[in-house]
Amino acid sequence: MKNSSSSKSLKSITKTNDHILTDKFINPAFVKNEIDYHYPVMISNITTILNNLTNIIEKFVYIDCTLGLGNHFINIYTNFKQYITKNILLDKDSDSINLTIDLLKQKKIISNDYIIINAKKENIKENVKENNKNKFYFINDNFKNLINYKELFNEEDTLVILADLGVSMYQIKNGSGFSFNSDTLLDMRYDKSQILTAYNVLNKYNQEELSNVFNKILSYKDTKRLIQAIIRYRQKQEIKTTQDLNKIISKVFSFKYLKDYLQKIYLALRIEVNNELNDLKLFLENLLKINNNFIAFIISYHSLEGKIIKNFLKSNNFKYIKEKPTKEEIKINKPSRSALLWIFANFDFSDLLLKL
Numbered sequence: 001m002k003n004s005s006s007s008k009s010l011k012s013i014t015k016t017n018d019h020i021l022t023d024k025f026i027n028p029a030f031v032k033n034e035i036d037y038h039y040p041v042m043i044s045n046i047t048t049i050l051n052n053l054t055n056i057i058e059k060f061v062y063i064d065c066t067l068g069l070g071n072h073f074i075n076i077y078t079n080f081k082q083y084i085t086k087n088i089l090l091d092k093d094s095d096s097i098n099l100t101i102d103l104l105k106q107k108k109i110i111s112n113d114y115i116i117i118n119a120k121k122e123n124i125k126e127n128v129k130e131n132n133k134n135k136f137y138f139i140n141d142n143f144k145n146l147i148n149y150k151e152l153f154n155e156e157d158t159l160v161i162l163a164d165l166g167v168s169m170y171q172i173k174n175g176s177g178f179s180f181n182s183d184t185l186l187d188m189r190y191d192k193s194q195i196l197t198a199y200n201v202l203n204k205y206n207q208e209e210l211s212n213v214f215n216k217i218l219s220y221k222d223t224k225r226l227i228q229a230i231i232r233y234r235q236k237q238e239i240k241t242t243q244d245l246n247k248i249i250s251k252v253f254s255f256k257y258l259k260d261y262l263q264k265i266y267l268a269l270r271i272e273v274n275n276e277l278n279d280l281k282l283f284l285e286n287l288l289k290i291n292n293n294f295i296a297f298i299i300s301y302h303s304l305e306g307k308i309i310k311n312f313l314k315s316n317n318f319k320y321i322k323e324k325p326t327k328e329e330i331k332i333n334k335p336s337r338s339a340l341l342w343i344f345a346n347f348d349f350s351d352l353l354l355k356l
Helices: 004-012 028-037 043-053 071-080 094-106 124-130 143-152 169-173 198-204 207-214 220-236 242-252 255-274 276-287 303-315 327-332 334-338
Strands: 060-064 084-091 114-118 136-140 159-164 294-300 320-323 340-345
Touching (some): 043 071, 043 340, 071 084, 094 136, 094 169, 198 255, 255 276, 276 303, 303 340, 327 334
Parallel strands (some): 060 084, 159 294
């Protein structure tokens, strides 16, 4: 059923820009300010446990599997650099890596003591063997492939592994279709070298394929209504921008629940475009192939991620704790409101929790 009031009231939820940002446009001043402003989710919980860890071990290797713009890394490195022997920093978005390197140079955290490894262009094993004595490694690769870089650490090294599964503020603000609060092209790729985009999903997928995308998030009834509206719209014209998609959604669902549906539908598209759930499963499975002692911090943001993590931990007999952000953090850092921090290790880490 069409809801005309939703369509008329859409602007009260979404703010339409008068231009569409291109993939390459970004204001360097924004990046610097945004990194300083963006509060890394649940960082105090993580640093508290790391502080206890340093009472037990002298050194560790820090691995950030989802570097983004380096918010977690900067906080952890600043507080624990005397304990960190090596930093292995992964992100599938090459732009994020380049921007973070520039920022770290500005902050004098790095100088020339780093190396960039591009998994698409280089022989990984040879590169790792030849360059395993640097302190900072920026790796342009998917976090599911962490196991490919195990030669960067020695067998006796203890590993601290962090993965923040949320979309970064840079990606939301950089006009790639992640946010329904702007008018941008429907892209949603973390890795701009891949072919599949949200545009492809919405305009090329058949009814069954679209059902598989949205049934993960929506009910069967809501999925059916949405798909019918998508097919009707694309019979007349392509779905090119976020505002095109917003118009479709606003005609299907009532204004009272519109924001919730917008969030769910954009999430479903993002998951599909970036193969997020399968990548998470593979990342977790590959952790079992690491022989080193490790403690892992994984930040999830929705039930699909949480279910995968919980099933993995239980099926492999990991002891774990799950923490929510405090009310104080949520007040100053709204993106943390849906976050869950999963902490587990392949050694007894109960002593690290005594002072929490």
